[in-house]
Amino acid sequence: xxxxxxxxxxxxxxxxxxxxxxxxxxxxxxxxxxxxxxxxxxxxxxxxxxxxxxxxxxxxxxxxxxxxxxxxxxxxxxxxxxxxxxxxxxxxxxxxxxxxxxxxxxxxxxxxxxxxxxxxxxxxxxxxxxxxxxxxxx
Amino acid sequence: xxxxxxxxxxxxxxxxxxxxxxxxxxxxxxxxxxxxxxxxxxxxxxxxxxxxxxxxxxxxxxxxxxxxxxxxxxxxxxxxxxxxxxxxxxxxxxxxxxxxxxxxxxxxxxxxxxxxxxxxxxxxxxxxxxxxxxxxxxxxxxx
Numbered sequence: 001x002x003x004x005x006x007x008x009x010x011x012x013x014x015x016x017x018x019x020x021x022x023x024x025x026x027x028x029x030x031x032x033x034x035x036x037x038x039x040x041x042x043x044x045x046x047x048x049x050x051x052x053x054x055x056x057x058x059x060x061x062x063x064x065x066x067x068x069x070x071x072x073x074x075x076x077x078x079x080x081x082x083x084x085x086x087x088x089x090x091x092x093x094x095x096x097x098x099x100x101x102x103x104x105x106x107x108x109x110x111x112x113x114x115x116x117x118x119x120x121x122x123x124x125x126x127x128x129x130x131x132x133x134x135x136x137x138x
Numbered sequence: 139x140x141x142x143x144x145x146x147x148x149x150x151x152x153x154x155x156x157x158x159x160x161x162x163x164x165x166x167x168x169x170x171x172x173x174x175x176x177x178x179x180x181x182x183x184x185x186x187x188x189x190x191x192x193x194x195x196x197x198x199x200x201x202x203x204x205x206x207x208x209x210x211x212x213x214x215x216x217x218x219x220x221x222x223x224x225x226x227x228x229x230x231x232x233x234x235x236x237x238x239x240x241x242x243x244x245x246x247x248x249x250x251x252x253x254x255x256x257x258x259x260x261x262x263x264x265x266x267x268x269x270x271x272x273x274x275x276x277x278x279x280x281x
Contacts, residue, residue: 004179005178005179005182007157007158007159008158008159008160008179008180008182008183008186009158009182009185009186010154010157010186011153011154011155011156011157011158011159011186012154012158012182012183012184012186012187012189012190013154013186013187013189013190014151014153014157015150015151015154015155015158015186016154016187016188016189016190016192017190017191018147018149018150018152019151019187019190019191019194020193020194021143021146021147021150022143022147022148023191023194023195023198023204023210024194024197024204024205025143025146025147025205025206026143026147026204027198027204027206027208027209029213030147030151032239032240032241032244033240036244036261036262040262041265041269048140049140049144050144052141052142052144052145052148053144053145053147053148053151054148055145055148056144056145056146056147056149056150056151056152057148057149057155057241057244057245058152058244058245058247058248059149059152060149060152060153060156061152061156061245066161066245066246066248066249067156067159067161067162068162069161069162069163069246069249069251070162070163071163071251071253072163072164072167072236072237073236073253074253075252075253075256077235077236078236078238078253078256078257078260079256079257079259079260080232080235080260081231081232081233081235081236081257081260082232082236082243082256082257082258082259082260082261082264083260083261083263083264083267084228084229084231084232084260085232085233085238085240085261086232086240086260086262086263086264086265086266086267086268087225087228087229087264087267088226088227088230088231088232088264089225089240090225090264090265090268090269091221091228091268092221092222092223092224092225092226092227092228092229093213093221093222093225094226095229095239095240096239097151097239097240097241099226100184101184101187101188101191102191102195104184104188105187105191105192105194105195106199106212106213106215107192107195107215108213108215108216109215109216110215110217110218111215113223114222114223114225117222117226117227118226118227118233120227120230121228121229121231121234122170122231122233122234123170123172123234124230124234125230125234125235126167126170126171127171127172127173129234129235130167130171130173130174131174
């Protein structure tokens with residue numbers, strides 16, 4: 001194991017601890033797309049916990065800095081990608097945190113298949129962008 | 139109380155994202171690039187997170203309450219719909235293009251870059267479009 005993989009694993013353990021904390025102490029799923037959606041929509045009622053979670057989420061990055069960030073695309077392409085991410089996560093009821101972390105931890109068949117689906121379509125897009133061909137033609 | 143515990147949960151989650159460096163789009167793309175120099179880092183991060191969260195989900199699934207005794211219902215685990223697959227596939231296209239998913243997208247905002255701002259604005263626009271389509275589907279069904 002390289003130091004890089006240890007920090008990837010260590011970060012993962014903390015992410016899991018965060019998801020466990022929100023479930024055990026708030027009775028809520030740490031699905032970031034859903035939390036963000038409800039926050040911007042201003043769904044009133046039990047709204048404070050969402051704002052608190054999002055504040056906590058970004059605070060470490062605001063305090064310690066992001067480290068090396070290498071954007072892969074220009075701003076217009078990122079805007080389009082953002083729309084697809086926002087739309088897709090709402091239609092599919094979850095993203096990497098909701099399906100990929102919480103759903104898999106909950107032994108959810110739905111989340112397993114959702115995770116396999118978004119990983120497959122993402123890998124296909126990366127293949128086309130980076131290797132300039134669709135796999136079934138190469 | 140709910141505010142404090144959610145804040146702590148967010149801090150843990152955000153520190154984990156930072157430490158695993160999953161906010162760097164190129165690291166995520168290196169995981170998705172199975173035909174290139176494949177970097178398994180994301181699998182370690184996701185695997186570690188699932189491992190730690192699993193006992194918590196087991197507890198709530200069996201007891202139907204959280205640790206403070208509040209009734210808690212977990213989402214359905216077996217309902218497979220066309221929506222689930224279509225939505226997830228579309229999310230994957232955006233994720234594969236950018237190397238950014240919603241959590242890291244929010245962290246990137248702290249850098250104040252144009253790229254991060256337009257990406258998150260795009261996410262919110264995508265939420266809006268999905269909401270409008272759901273609303274019109276609802277009124278269409280009522281007619």
